[in-house]
Each structure stands twice: as structure tokens, then as C-alpha cells.
Amino acid sequence: MSEWRPTADFTALGRRAQLLCQIRGFFAARGVLEVETPLLASAPVTDPNIEAVSAQSPSGEGLMYLQTSPEFAMKRLVAAGSGPIYQICKAFRRGERGRRHNPEFTMLEWYRPNMSxxxxxxxxxxxVALAVGDADVAQMTYQQVFELHCGLNPHAASLDQLKACAMEHLDLSFDSDDRDLWLQLLMSSVVEPALNPKQISIVYDFPETQAALAKIxxxxxxxxxxxxxxAFYAGMExxxxxxxxxxxxxxxxxxxDDHSRRAAAGQDLPPIDRYLLKAMAKMPECSGVAIGFDRLAMIACGAERIDEVIAFPLESV
Incomplete structure (x- = not known):
């Protein structure tokens, strides 16, 4: 195949377009407003597991960042009184390339003030059912799935117990005293692959140390x-x-805390989003979620690789 051609066929691109229409119809029927926010931001997320792509500021002075998700800007809209909102947009994360990852990808994100x-x-x-059709749903706590598939309580297990469990299931050649690293490794490499691929699995009540921007x-x-x-389906988060x-x-x-962990790992320390901090005081009670749209498209098309549902992945641009 010529290297200039898209990696996705037009049947897949057509199903992707259909899925976008279905999602917009879903939210329109529920009175959720579609919004757009800038791709460029003065401050990215500080999560040590996510690396933003930096860009020269249009003014030529300093750096800006391509958004890793529209979260911060959308929360400012909610704080300003937007009501329920959603967005379908491009997001960017450095170093993420693989069967299910492309550094530039499409995110579906929405926020629901006063929704449980x-x-x-x-x-x-x-x-998710728009892509997968009717499917059984299973809801389990983080503790329940760990007890079921790893045989331990993730909240109470010692660091040595987590390491021993990981060594039992995986061939590893490194060591660390970062407890969350072992929990995340067990979750991604042992628990997730064991979830029923034909049902929508909801795992909730994560450890306090993995709260990100959630309440405790x-x-x-x-x-x-x-x-x-x-939420998981077909072996994918x-x-x-x-x-x-x-x-x-x-x-x-x-x-x-993120900055301390980044400094210990030799990572860059990104600036803090001062606009988000100011908006926090006006935020109503709110729940919010992000979905990787390309992965939904993969499920809808029965695709094994993300390249099968996007026209031009990283190597093609």
C-alpha cells in the first residue's frame, strides 16, 4: 500500500462518522450543550503518568501546551454557569504510541452539575452501548476486582505483598518502593485482562492515592x-x-504531591493553571467523565489497532 494513503478504510471512517452523529444526538436529546475550548493551554495536567506536548507560544515568548484533555477549560465553563456540557475534541499526549494509542487522539468528555x-x-x-450494542454490565469496587483476580486487598496489602503478587503473575526485572506503581501494574496487567471482554465492567472506589481530581x-x-x-470493554479501558x-x-x-513525584523521577515540573484554581470556588457539585472516542470506534468496527479507525496516525503525518 502507498505510504500516502490512509491507514483506515472508508467503511471504518464511515462507522466512525456515524458514531459521532449518534453521540451528538444522545446529548442533544438530554439537553447537554456541545462546547469548544482551546487546544493550546498555559498549563497542562501535573499527573506524573501523563506528559503534555509543548509548543512555542504564538507570541514567541515562552511555552504553551497542547491539551491532554479539555478538563480544565470545561470546568471553568461549568464554574461560570454553563450547566451540563460535552465536547468532542483532539487531545495530545507525548510518548503514547501503540496498538491502542496515538499521541494525537479524539476525546469525548462531559460534565454534569448536580448529577450523582x-x-x-x-x-x-x-x-458505550452506542458502539457495542446491548451488553451485560457488571459493577465492582477496586477492592473486589483485586480480591477476585489477585487474591489480596489493595487497600490493606503491604508493599512486599504487592510486589510478590506482581512477581507471581509477571516476568519483571525492576524494583520500586512506589506502592501506586505496583497497584497500577497489577491493575493493567493482571486485573484488566481478566475482566469479561463481552460485558461493560465498571470499577469504582479507587485508592485514595489515585484520586487525581476526584473527591475522597x-x-x-x-x-x-x-x-x-x-469503564472497560473488550479488554480496553x-x-x-x-x-x-x-x-x-x-x-x-x-x-x-505531583510535583514532588515528578522531581523524584527527573520529570519536568509543569506550571499550575491559575485560572482553574480561581474557578474552583464557583464550581457546583458536579460529576464528569472522559472517554477515548477512538477506542469506541475500534469496538464499533471490530478493529484490533487504533490505526484502523483513524485516517493518518503519527507515522503518516
Whole structure:
């Protein structure tokens, strides 16, 4: 095949276009406003697991960043009184390339003021069903899936127990004292592949240390957990949703923790989004979620690689 041609065939691109129309119809029927926010931002997320793509400022002075998601700008709209909103847009993450990843990808993200996390999960299931059709749904806590597939309580297990479990299941040649690294490794390499690929799996109540921008709550066992969920289907993570944090002071504390972890790993320390901090004081109670649209398209098309549902991946531009 000529290198100038698209990697996706036109049947896949047609199904992708149809899915976009279905999603817009879904939100229009529910009175959710479609919005657009800038791709360029003065500050990216500080999460050590996400690296933003930097760009020269249009003014020629300093750096800006291509958004890793529209989260910060959309939260400013919600704080300003937009009501429920959604966006379908391009997002960018450095170093992410593989069977399911392209550094430039399409994100579907929406925010629902005064909607419970349970109601948001129902909406996520309905959106995923646009791509997969009717499917069974299973909801489990993070603790339940770890106990089922790893045989340990992720909140109570010691660092040595997490390491031993990982060594039992995986061929590893490194060591670390970062507890979350082992939890994330077990989640991605042991738990996720064990989830039923033919059902929509919702995993919720993540460890407090993996809250990102979600609130913290106390579960029935007295354990502090993140009010956060992820959705999976066909062996892929599709969605990441939060009961959104509204405390600017707590946000600063979490950013400081991110910076400390980044410094220890030799990563760049990105600036803080001062506009988001100011908007926090006006944020209503809100739940929000992001879905990788390209992955939805992969499921809708029965594709094995992201290249089969996007016209021109990284190597083609």
C-alpha cells in the first residue's frame, strides 16, 4: 500500500462518522450543550503518568501546551454557569504510541452539575452501548476486582505483598518502593485482562492515592477511597469518571504531591493553571467523565489497532 494513503478504510471512517452523529444526538436529546475550548493551554495536567506536548507560544515568548484533555477549560465553563456540557475534541499526549494509542487522539468528555456518580455511570454505559450494542454490565469496587483476580486487598496489602503478587503473575526485572506503581501494574496487567471482554465492567472506589481530581469518601469498611470509576470493554479501558473535586486548597496540595513525584523521577515540573484554581470556588457539585472516542470506534468496527479507525496516525503525518 502507498505510504500516502490512509491507514483506515472508508467503511471504518464511515462507522466512525456515524458514531459521532449518534453521540451528538444522545446529548442533544438530554439537553447537554456541545462546547469548544482551546487546544493550546498555559498549563497542562501535573499527573506524573501523563506528559503534555509543548509548543512555542504564538507570541514567541515562552511555552504553551497542547491539551491532554479539555478538563480544565470545561470546568471553568461549568464554574461560570454553563450547566451540563460535552465536547468532542483532539487531545495530545507525548510518548503514547501503540496498538491502542496515538499521541494525537479524539476525546469525548462531559460534565454534569448536580448529577450523582451513579447516574453518570448509567450515562457512560448508554454511550458505550452506542458502539457495542446491548451488553451485560457488571459493577465492582477496586477492592473486589483485586480480591477476585489477585487474591489480596489493595487497600490493606503491604508493599512486599504487592510486589510478590506482581512477581507471581509477571516476568519483571525492576524494583520500586512506589506502592501506586505496583497497584497500577497489577491493575493493567493482571486485573484488566481478566475482566469479561463481552460485558461493560465498571470499577469504582479507587485508592485514595489515585484520586487525581476526584473527591475522597469513606467506604463501608471505613477505608478512604477516591470517588472515581473506570469503564472497560473488550479488554480496553474506555472511560475515567470522577465525582469532581471542588476544593482549591486540596487541589494545590495534590499538585504539590505531583510535583514532588515528578522531581523524584527527573520529570519536568509543569506550571499550575491559575485560572482553574480561581474557578474552583464557583464550581457546583458536579460529576464528569472522559472517554477515548477512538477506542469506541475500534469496538464499533471490530478493529484490533487504533490505526484502523483513524485516517493518518503519527507515522503518516
Amino acid at each position: 456518580l451513579d447516574a453518570l455511570i448509567d450515562e457512560v454505559v448508554a454511550v 469518601a469513606v467506604n463501608g469498611d471505613g477505608q478512604r477511597v477516591a470517588r472515581r470509576f473506570e 474506555l472511560a475515567n469518571g470522577y465525582d469532581e473535586l471542588r476544593d482549591a486548597g486540596e487541589l494545590v496540595r495534590r499538585i504539590s
